[in-house]
Amino acid sequence: MPAKRVLISGAGIAGTTLAYWLHRNGFEPVVVERAPELRPGGYKIDIRGAALDVVERMGIMEPIRAARTDIQSASIVNAKGRKVASLDGDTFGGREHGDAEIHRGELGRIIYGLTESAVDYRFGDSIASLEQTADGVDVEFESGKAEHFDLVVGADGLHSRTRRLAFGPEDDYIWPMGYGVASYSVPNDLGLDRCELTYVGPNRTALVYNTAGNTHATALFLWAADKLEYDRSDRAAQVAILREAYANEGWEVPKLLAAAETTPDFYFDSLAQIAMDTLAQGRVALVGDAAHCASAASGQGTSLALVDAYVLAGELAKADGDPSAFAAYETIVAPFAKANQALGPSNIKGMVIPSKARISSSMAFLAVVSRMPGKERLMAPVVKAIHKAATAIDLPEYQK
Template sequence: MKNQSILISGASIAGTTLAYWLHRHGFTPTVVERASSIRPGGYKIDIRGAALEVAGRMGILEAIRAERTDVRGGSVVNAAGKRVASMDGDTFGGREGEDAEVLRGDLNRIIHDLTKDKVEYLFDDSIAAITDTADGVRVTFESGETRMFDLVVGADGLHSNTRALAFGPESRFVQDLGYHVSIFSVPNHLDLDRWELTYVSPGRTALTYSTAKDTGAKAMFLFASEPMSYDHRDRARQEELLAEAYAGEGWEVPRLISGMAGSPDFYFDSLSQVHMDRWSTGRVALVGDAAYCASPASGQGTSLALVGAYVLAGELAAHDGHHAAFEGYERDMRPFAERNQSLGPANIKRMVMGSRSQVWFAMKMLALLKYVPGKDRMMAKVLEPIQKAANAITLKDY
């Protein structure tokens, strides 16, 4: 087998899934991860369509179902905390069989458990330099070690270090959609029982929810913003930016914001997409957010990671050389990735209102929704583009 030794940068869902399929196809994957372990917790994510099929082929559907968030529904509230409208779990958590909603960390733990005894994981390390040669890729790690691999795959997210080393600066590929997002764990001071509350003001959305697997709660903030310049590892500055963005807001926002200080899983970043002409160069390729980030607004980032890893590993197994494998990977994945990326810009405009009049109108419509005949069909129509995009690829049997 050619290209047997493959280094994967990043131990998030795209990286662990790729490691699983590569090992299953007979390759020898190694995963390097800057963090000291698999990251726990994280926000709730949906697995839909073709991604559910990938999970089924991995034999983890039962484990995923056991970790379902089981969110029963959600309400939209005003500044005084009054519930303007409520919807059941079929809208918030997805219909049983059509998708599965779990915490991101739980899904990654399930996949990592499949590979931890079969795949080499290098935690607390990262790639410092890549030298692509005719015979392989010489990789120098930040720890100082140098090793040779047949191929290198970047599965290291929106701010991919691998992409920067092999393809060029991030500014060439990352497109800011004009919004920022922050998510972190907070105490469940509202005593939510598998319920989600959402507060909307002009240019600002805040929500909090609890799940069946967490005694605490999560807080999530989405807000319109100009591009910001800050160090992505400078948590203190990110906390300042979030507090400034929500200064003076009502409802439970001040208390939720105050919970970020001691939260173990604080996340803050722009809502951005990655667009590239090619996802490979020489012996280096990209998968997941590093190659085709659709932004959290699409709701399809995890599904793209699962499907992309499956296709890339399968194409490597189906071809003798990496050039043909990378071409096959792009040919099959690019239409699927672009279809799902198209969801983001439209979705975020429904999630963050631009003006007071838009907020007022949306609240009135939501309050009247329960009286509207055929509201279930109406909601199904809203979700239809996501379901179609989630199924916009036919998976090969490699």
């Protein structure tokens, strides 16, 4: 019997991981990615709990550990750049039990490297239309090509086109959280060495860090934005929104903003979550952010994507490629996704603080905590909550 052909839309973490597992399970995955090449960039991300088992089973733990950020310390600074409070990197990031922190772009490169020679990647193209038939899905691409696939999976992120085509408009599924997020590489003018500095202004936070092996630094901005409406294809307009959100802000913010004009990996979005009643329509299913985005504030989006992809491929293998596997996949991952999504709204409240008075009291508290012996224990409830969500799934063992 010929291998089942599965079209995956999106070569992000979910898409490349799914391609890996499908290929390993005897399928023929084809990945279509809108960008002309693998997209670099993105903030540093954590691989935790069940997701560690997935990367272990993929045999990529070693390159992941080798590319770890190795952040040694994280400090809160005031407008003059003076450190108000400092914690070690792992405590600040809520990491334990071998959790790994790595740049999103690095992880993408590692997984892509694992699959590149075996998987048919098509960059610079995108699905234009889908039509489900009795035995598969007829797909037309933006490039004008038309092809038949057994199954289609949308791994095309928060603003998934596959989801729109198969399930309906984005507005029916997206829950904006009321914040904007931007991240990109900046020159390491502060001479940072594997450390992170955070500045908290009213309703807007900015931070910059340097990671092991990188000569540049990375900036991250998180700000309150009741309604963030923008053109996703218009970078200049996005930079203008960012500049306006941080107008007249102190510390190093003006310099960090200036780099937005020329940086090679500008990332900008609204912080939002995706909630779906079901993750499949016939022969079309969703994984990762497209299925149940937990938002940057959850710190668990990438772990979710890894687990989703592993389970979906495993269930498809178990069912010999029958779309009934989609229901089994959904049953297994839905509670895990829900537990991790719950982290987003609570985390963001500690990251973006509305008033000067609240900022002062938070800073005073952190300053005291950071000087206390055994401060790691004080952070334990936060770490415990993250760990509980990150392990809220019994990862099935599949045959291969």
